[in-house]
Amino acid sequence: MRHGEKPTILKDPLMVGTKPSLDAENLVLKALLPGPVHFHGLLNRMRETSQDVLHGDSGVLFLTLHRLERRGLLASELRTGEDGCHTTYYALTGDGRGRLVCPGNTQST
Secondary structure: OOOOOOOOOOOOOOOOOOOHHHHHHHHHHHHHOOOOEEHHHHHHHHHHHOOOOOOOOHHHHHHHHHHHHHOOOEEEEEEEOOOOOEEEEEEEOHHHHHHHHOOOOOOOO
16 A cells, blocks of 8 residues: 555445445345245346345355355255256245345344
8 A cells, every 4th residue: 555545445245335244135135035046046136136236256145145044034945957957046934025024123143
C-alpha cells in the first residue's frame, strides 16, 4: 500500500450487506422457492434474484448450503441422471418456507 492510500476492506464473498451471512441465507432460501435445483441452477437463480449483486466463490455457497441443511431449513438429495452422473439437488423444508414467511426468525443453531 502506498502512502496516503486507504486500506481495502474485505467484504463477505457472497453478498454485500449489513449482515452478510443472513443476506446469503435469504438469497439461497428465496432461490429455492420455485422448487428443487442442483448447485449451478441454484447459483443462477440466486444471481437472478439478487439482480446480479451476487459475486464470489462457490465454496462460500457450499458452506451456506450446509449450514442451512444443519439447521433444517433445506434438504439435499443425491440424484442419478440418465448419463449415470450423480448430482445433489437442494430443496426447501417446511421450516425453510416458514423462515421466508417470518423473516424475523433468524435464530441460529
